[in-house]
Amino acid sequence: MPTTSDEVLIARIAKGDRLAMEELYGRYRVPVYRFVLRMVRNPTTAEDLNSDVFLDVWRQAGTFEGRSAVSTWIFSIARFKALNVLQRRPMEELDDEKAGAIEDQADDPEIALTKKDKAAVLRACLLKLTAEHREIVNLVYYQHKSVEEVAGIVGIPEATVKTRMFYARKKLSELLTEQGIERGWP
Amino acid sequence: MNTAKQSEPSEIELLLPWYAAGTLDARESQQVAAALAADPELASRYEWVRAELEQETHVSEAAGEPSGRDVKTLFAKIDALPAQKSRSSIDIGARIAEFLAALSPRTLAWSAMAAALAIVLQAGFLAGFVLKEKSAGGYETASVPANVSGEGSYVLLRFQPQASATDVANFLETNKLSIVGGPSTGGLYRVRVAPTKLAKADLTRIVNTLQDNKVVGFVAVTE
Numbered sequence: 274m275p276t277t278s279d280e281v282l283i284a285r286i287a288k289g290d291r292l293a294m295e296e297l298y299g300r301y302r303v304p305v306y307r308f309v310l311r312m313v314r315n316p317t318t319a320e321d322l323n324s325d326v327f328l329d330v331w332r333q334a335g336t337f338e339g340r341s342a343v344s345t346w347i348f349s350i351a352r353f354k355a356l357n358v359l360q361r362r363p364m365e366e367l368d369d370e371k372a373g374a375i376e377d378q379a380d381d382p383e384i385a386l387t388k389k390d391k392a393a394v395l396r397a398c399l400l401k402l403t404a405e406h407r408e409i410v411n412l413v414y415y416q417h418k419s420v421e422e423v424a425g426i427v428g429i430p431e432a433t434v435k436t437r438m439f440y441a442r443k444k445l446s447e448l449l450t451e452q453g454i455e456r457g458w459p
Numbered sequence: 460m461n462t463a464k465q466s467e468p469s470e471i472e473l474l475l476p477w478y479a480a481g482t483l484d485a486r487e488s489q490q491v492a493a494a495l496a497a498d499p500e501l502a503s504r505y506e507w508v509r510a511e512l513e514q515e516t517h518v519s520e521a522a523g524e525p526s527g528r529d530v531k532t533l534f535a536k537i538d539a540l541p542a543q544k545s546r547s548s549i550d551i552g553a554r555i556a557e558f559l560a561a562l563s564p565r566t567l568a569w570s571a572m573a574a575a576l577a578i579v580l581q582a583g584f585l586a587g588f589v590l591k592e593k594s595a596g597g598y599e600t601a602s603v604p605a606n607v608s609g610e611g612s613y614v615l616l617r618f619q620p621q622a623s624a625t626d627v628a629n630f631l632e633t634n635k636l637s638i639v640g641g642p643s644t645g646g647l648y649r650v651r652v653a654p655t656k657l658a659k660a661d662l663t664r665i666v667n668t669l670q671d672n673k674v675v676g677f678v679a680v681t682e
Contacts, residue, residue, distance in 0.1 A: 303525070306522075316522075323533075324532040324536065332540070392517075395514045396518050413476045414479075414480060415515050419482040435470075435473040439468055442511065445511065
């Protein structure tokens with residue numbers, strides 16, 4: 274059975290088709306939530322943002338011009354909302370208590386290293402990246418966005434996308450080095 | 460340590476994350492594959508890229524899914540958007556809105572008044588039908604009778620398009636007039652001017668008086 278394209282769903286949503294909205298939401302609800310969560314690092318906030326993102330999709334579907342993929346458009350809305358939340362925080366780093374649900378997923382790098390679990394150290398270091406680096410790492414590695422798509426979502430040139438990803442990896446390498454894992458450059 | 464590489468990563472090296480994610484186009488993908496096959500050091504670094512991808516996936520999926528509260532919140536918000544929901548009929552709605560916006564306030568008010576009067580008339584006819592049915596004990600047609608009140612004197616009247624609803628209401632009340640039919644083609648209403656049958660001269664005098672009123676566009680005697 275052929276799947277209705279995102280573009281067709283958006284056109285139907287623009288006409289007030291709630292079923293199309295439910296289908297599109299079903300496709301992107303989890304990926305967008307995980308992307309936003311990687312940025313804001315608070316499940317409650319991420320969930321609120323998720324519904325806000327798709328409310329914007331519902332409201333603005335009629336203005337979607339198809340100059341980018343629907344997914345690029347949705348992720349760019351999500352990114353904008355997540356950045357707004359981060360800017361309202363006095364410091365980017367989250368409150369430990371609120372972030373407990375996320376931080377518990379990985380050991381502290383030092384503890385993980387003690388366990389000689391390099392994968393766990395790597396996970397812990399990924400969580401310690403800045404929002405800018407977490408964002409691009411998630412888009413490339415987890416959301417499987419191409420260079421062009423990342424450029425569309427983040428709003429930067431493709432060359433900058435490549436170098437930003439490189440420096441995110443370089444920072445990751447530094448964090449690993451701090452934990453005693455020397456992997457070379459970057 | 461190769462400092463030259465540190466200061467300027469190659470294009471191939473920059474593309475390694477996308478190669479691991481499988482999001483390069485065919486040409487770039489072939490270039491990266493060839494470079495990896497030819498350069499063991501690059502291949503070694505690529506193993507770290509793959510590890511990063513694997514652990515980022517692990518971290519993201521370990522975050523779980525929204526609780527379900529987001530679904531309720533979203534669709535509750537959507538349901539709370541009144542205008543948005545009729546977008547399926549947006550063309551008709553937009554056309555009506557444009558049409559109404561194009562009308563002058565007075566015309567719009569008069570249209571509303573005319574609509575209200577039509578509803579009152581309809582209600583009156585229905586009431587009359589019920590009463591007749593009761594008194595006669597049998598079925599009668601609900602069509603408009605030739606003479607609503609039996610006796611009376613009537614005119615055909617068209618209001619000025621600029622007349623407001625208030626103007627029309629005041630005009631009808633001041634002159635003790637009742638609209639009993641219409642509007643017909645051309646916006647003419649059948650208006651009762653007296654409860655009894657007046658002499659033709661008296662009726663003509665009333666018509667002339669009504670004609671002078673600013674809300675009246677046309678008025679003439681009718682049976």
